[in-house]
Amino acid sequence: MTAERHLDRLRPAAARLARFTGRTLRGEWHAIVVDPVRQLARRGLSGLLLAFVAAFGVIFFHDIAQHPTGAMWVTRLGGVKADLPLWLSLLRTPVSLYVPALDLPVWAGITQLFLAFALAELTLGRSRTLAIAYATTLAGTLVARLMIAIGPGWSGLGLPAACGQVLDTGPSAAVVGLFTYLSVIRRAPVVFTLTGGSMVWESIAVPNLAGREHLIAVGSAVVLGLLHGRRARLRALGRSLLPTRTPGPSPTAPTAPTAPTAPTAPKASPVLPVTASATVPAPASPHPTSGRTPMTSLER
Secondary structure: HHHHHHEEEEEHHHHHHHHHHHHHHHHHHHHHHHHHHHHHHHHHHHHHHHHHHHHHHHHHHHHHHHHHHHHHHHHHHOOOOOOOOHHHHHHHHHHHHOOOOOOHHHHHHHHHHHHHHHHHHHHHOOHHHHHHHHHHHHHHHHHHHHHHHHHHOOOOOOHHHHHOOOOOOOOOOHHHHHHHHHHHOOHHHHHHHHHHHHHHHHHOOOOHHHHHHHHHHHHHHHHHOOOOEEEEHHHHHHHHOOOOOOOOOOOOOOOOOOEEEEEEEEOOOOOOOOOOOOOOOOOOOOOOOOOOOOOOOOOO
């Protein structure tokens, strides 16, 4: 009886959990797959422009890097290292998105790269997709430089100086950032677990520079995703934090004394033309009587 009672208590909870899981998976399927496919059917192949450019860019730089001269030019254009000057790293960062990483297979990452840029472009648009990809990549590059500058220690936060010689290229940070951003704004916990969770496991299993940058890309994408659609609130908050200036009494400049003016002659009043009266006076009586007024026709 006790086991049956426990089962009776667990059945409603299991049913609620199953319904919640089904609703979550169905909503995530529509948000991540169905809606982009509808956008693709409406826009055509033009909605995949960034995905094709990113995939062919990686293939192009990979083929060029197979020759010594080409590898030299690829390094000069998109080779980013932490020991380089900051301005040079910032200048090479956009090109480094298309330069394949040294320790990752190119053809295995092409599918993830194409899928990430395709879903992001169909969901977010081209400008926002490029902004998120570049922002997450740049955040990983800058924070990695900060970790190397700190040095080893600081509870495992810093990195040794030898990491500054490692070539920091590849679109992996942008791919992770785009998937994470989409999962946050679309409320997709499964995609978030597959992307963010895999990066956490990678950083624990292989604690290298790439793993740290992937974690930074995930964190920056989460912050950007939480700020999505809150531009008006952020502006209102910024205005409320700014000090309000109360207008004080403005100092008045002393007025210069005016010179006395000469007395002016009084102006003559304009002479109005005399107009004839509209009423004509009555003619005088031929026989006026003293002390008596003439009688009118009514009085007679």
